[in-house]
Amino acid sequence: MRMTVAAVAAAGLAATSAACAGDEGDVGGEGGGDAVINMQIGEVRSLIPGGSGESEGYRIIKNVYDGLVYYDIESGEPQNLVAEEISSPDNQTWTIKIKDGLTFHNGEPVNADAFIRSWDRTAYAPNVLPLNYFFGTFEGYTEMNPDPLPEDQWADPEVPEYAPVDVTHLSGVTAVDDLTIEVKLTAPFIGFPTMLGYEAFYPVAEACLADTAACEKKPIGNGPFMFEEEYDIESGGSAVTWADYPGEKKPSIGGVNWHVYLEGDDCWADFQTGDIDICSPSAADYESAMNDVDLSERLVQEPDPSILMLSFPLYDEKFQSVDLRRAISMGIDREGVANVVGPERFQPLDEYVPASILGGGTNVCGEYCTYDPEAAQALLETAGGWPEGEKLKIWVNDAADNLDIFRAIGDSITESLGIEYELVPMEWTEFLTAREGHQLDGPFRYGWGPDYNLNENYLEPIFGGGADTNDLGYENADYTAKIAEAGAAATLDEAVALYAEAEAILAEDMPSVPVFGQQYNYFYTERLDNVQVHPIYAGPRGDCELRDVVITE
Template sequence: MRGTTRTVAVAGISAAALLLAGCGGSSDEGTDTPAAKAGGSITVRGCNPENPLVAGNTSETCGGNVLDVVTAKLVKYNVDTAAPEMDIAESIETSDNQNFTVKLKADYKFHDGTVVKAKNFVDAWNYTAYGPNAQYGSYFFEPIEGYGDLQSTDPDGEDGPQKAPEPKAKAMSGLKVVDDTTFTIKTTAKVSNLRVRLGYTAFSPQPDAFFADPKTFGDKPVGAGPYKVDAWTKNAEIKLSKFADYSGDKAGNVDNITFKIYQDANAAYADVQANQLDVTDEVPSSALIDDKYKTDLPDRNNQQAEGVIQTITAAPTSVDPNYGPEIRKAISMAINREAIIKAIFNGSREAATGWVSPVVDGYKADVCGEACVYDPAKAKAALDAAGGFKGGKITLSYNADSSHKEWTEATCNSIKQALGVDCVATPVVDFSTFRSQIQDRKMKGLFRTGWQMDYPSIENFLTPIYGKGASSNDGDYNNPAFDAKLAEAAAATDAAESNKLYQEAEAILAKDMPSIPLWYNTSTIGWSDKVTNVKVTPFGVPDYAGISLK
């Protein structure tokens, strides 16, 4: 991996980002776009989804990229600007940012031919939010009234003999079906950017077929998007075909899209060069050096800013107690971000000075302060003041099926030279295994983390990652003052005031260092000479539905 007509609801994209997003295209922007033809088949790089393709249980890009074209939501995001636009929703109205009335377009169809009704949203959201269903997207429904009644706590932890009691309820009191095309949402407190959030995958509706068999549904999901899943061969490919009865206004161009699952970004890149793969959303580090990719793929490459930040997270202290806040700050000051960006990424990244991407409105520079500035002497002094590193050697884990080897090794070298502590870049076979180890709290030491915005808001870079119990809070960060500030910001009705409060929340992160900011991404992609109309969204993902064959 995400508004009413009266509101410009991008509390979201800044003017600079809008310009960057609009100036995509190939490296030769003076040429005309080749003529496109309708239909045909394309192949694109994929990676192993962590979980079955269930919208409420997919919180990573391997599955999210597929679901982006398989699902439809109340809101979609403009592929050029990320501005929210109505999709299944006819309107989303509120007078107080706490009580919302949603009206659906009539006869919007799922892939199985059934009509999307209000209950398909309400039932899906309740299923995702219900604690015992253990859906990764559950946290996104926390603002809705009654969410807490769907949760329960295991009194002696997951490994103890006792079991968590049944939650008080199975449905959130804040969701009500009015009729087939109308439902209402009531939030516990005011949520000024709720409309912006509703284009995220977890807010997808589910057809009645999902509830009949949720466990097997994810192998061949039924959505309402421009493409439907035909087959998923695990560890090999996911085949999609164009949905003939798609109800939205942005139908796909090609007849078939196959996500070919690669274990190595270099292999995917080589296949694009040889025209054996049509699109790769990842150009390996070796091809970024001296802009080699522009020579390898003349007139068939694109690089632009995206709403993505790369970070390093430490295992929770309950898993590995050797990486406390002061140790994390020392490690951060030991990382020569600028040198790594120049050597490994050919300058195609921007050193991060905080936890929020510059792509969104509300971004503030230098929030991290000196902790994000390379200074070997201060880093060593900070480590000594913290009592030194007591874990033997520092480990930095990464998934080996993408091009992380070079930069993680360079980062470890920087840390080792500055701190005098051995640091080892440690590969994990693929993204699915990597994320499972993190989610199961089996990963020790440091590990790479990255965040692709779900929806264009400063809040999205804070709440889902660092809020207590949040679905992507991989380090189990917990600071009540931070959570209180998030709640205050969410309740603000003025966008500028809301952004200010979110900035104050981010400043709390600078004190606790729950993760180590590395750099803000630009997206670099390449494609074969068989396709045209290839562009990257502000989310850093190719607009798969917009791709055509020449």
């Protein structure tokens, strides 16, 4: 997932929207096909596939672009969308056949080259795109991704630079013909088709790459919504339903207005006046919203596959002891924190993959995710204690909810372990950059929502790739080997079980503390009907899966 307002997003992260689905027969009055839905959105990093990697950009991208597969609203399983067929004789060499006759909004064909040019752009190291790592298992990736130059040679201290890289194309990706792509991976990966509905694998128009600055403001997609005017990162923008959209899931509304709410702001006041159609109340408004009888009829409350963790900067010497990390985890009263910020918003988490995801619900964290102050104090003593007089810095992006949640977490740690803390808020993109660049000197917020329905998606993207690659600086040879073994499994069931074994290794090392599994608490205006949650396109800001939304006015 992109990281949810988190890589997302990133990163999400994820990813990440609720679906407002209904019967087109419900549309009436002046609403229906001409009506527009008003949605809130945060700061967007990019609107070109491969460049977002966080929840906010992805919320727009997934409506403006169509991917090879789409995730079913009932099961979360991938179904072919742009792809006609995806097949492999050995789970290592994959053939992707694209449906004939599809185009971008500007009339360019959606063909093999449209995907290959997009993937090459994201995989090319000097472009420094956040979803580059999704191509790490493609043949030819290494040649496009040498080690970066020393940091003292970077023009921007936060952006890696590379010596000239002559290889600009993934050698493992070939256009067999105009509508057929062959992909060769460096090792078998049975879950490969499951990934292909995510942003990293979307196509990009040739005209977009000819002027990326213009395309960032006015994307040229192939999905059901298109921009007629430029998107403004500070105020938002509007997309209309593409009249010539050839897909089966053509929207029944006229368009969507995205209104920007920067970190620290929320949509609740505007929701109450009807200016925003869907909103999840922050901690400050949660109790009054839940007790509002009129609103209770327009509440969606279901388990959310997003998770919330407190992650450790393992590149910092202070956090090398697993006993210290376990002590902090056991010192968090998860139920007490949930009661502070809204007990129906979060559920204590003792695993890295939630139960709603294929292979999740393992409860692998066990005793180390159970509140036990005495055991926590004993572990802290075994770890050598905490430096006297030094505060534990807890880094978060500065959304109001994050401040409330992590202040409660910090208070619990102080009460249990006697460690004073300092909450350090940062603006969203600054936080992402610092986290990705290993610039944080204390535990930090990490949120994650699914990019696709497989437990691997909560394991490899967050904790894989080696200490220099992931945000935590985590590395364990056994974990890496288990991930590789799972990817090479002969069946999906075998792969899921092996990924669960990798999750158990994580639980022993505890590079991150699982804190909460989240829960949807979305309220919607009287304009909408039959609102339901999508198991994959789901996220913290109450976005609608706009292909299905129905407006009744």
